[in-house]
Amino acid sequence: GAVVSQHPSWVICKSGTSVKIECRSLDFQATTMFWYRQFPKQSLMLMATSNEGSKATYEQGVEKDKFLINHASLTLSTLTVTSAHPEDSSFYICSARAGVITDTQYFGPGTRLTVL
């Protein structure tokens, strides 16, 4: 089956620093990847849609200059949280869609970010 990995699985950083999270599709090429944020005991909130070779599409209310997304290849998308603050502490999950004719998305294991 399709496998999506994320790195790191958890990260602790100081307020004001930037953190990069990687999302990789291991055994398929992902034309589209999605980034979600999940606060404790809440649902997954879509942050942005990442398309290989083009700019990401951000959901309403998500600051594109704060959450930088790069989808440089068909197997890798990165999310950089810039100038992180404690309120950015959350569980960040990516998903990947294998091809343009399938709706199925495969989720990564998530990255727990804690900003001190």
Added chain:
Amino acid sequence: GENVEQHPSTLSVQEGDSAVIKCTYSDSASNYFPWYKQELGKRPQLIIDIRSNVGEKKDQRIAVTLNKTAKHFSLHITETQPEDSAVYFCAASPYSSASKIIFGSGTRLSIRP
């Protein structure tokens, strides 16, 4: 945009009984409805999905029904087992939005022994 509402937020059932979770969606153009199971601290796992050209789909103890006219869909789990305890999310994918998935608020299912 699409809005997905899910009920109940918590559900406790006796082991062996059935559990039903209901969702409604707002965008009539949505055509793909997956259900995910998420255990604490882990990734969501797809357990079943249904497309808008089908009214019902079953996979062993799990079934999903879809009513396009009323814009609601439901998850049915029969003969519940302790390992069914988790948070379940319904979702809808608007056809016109590059297959992005909008999640419901989640249902915490607890199976009582």
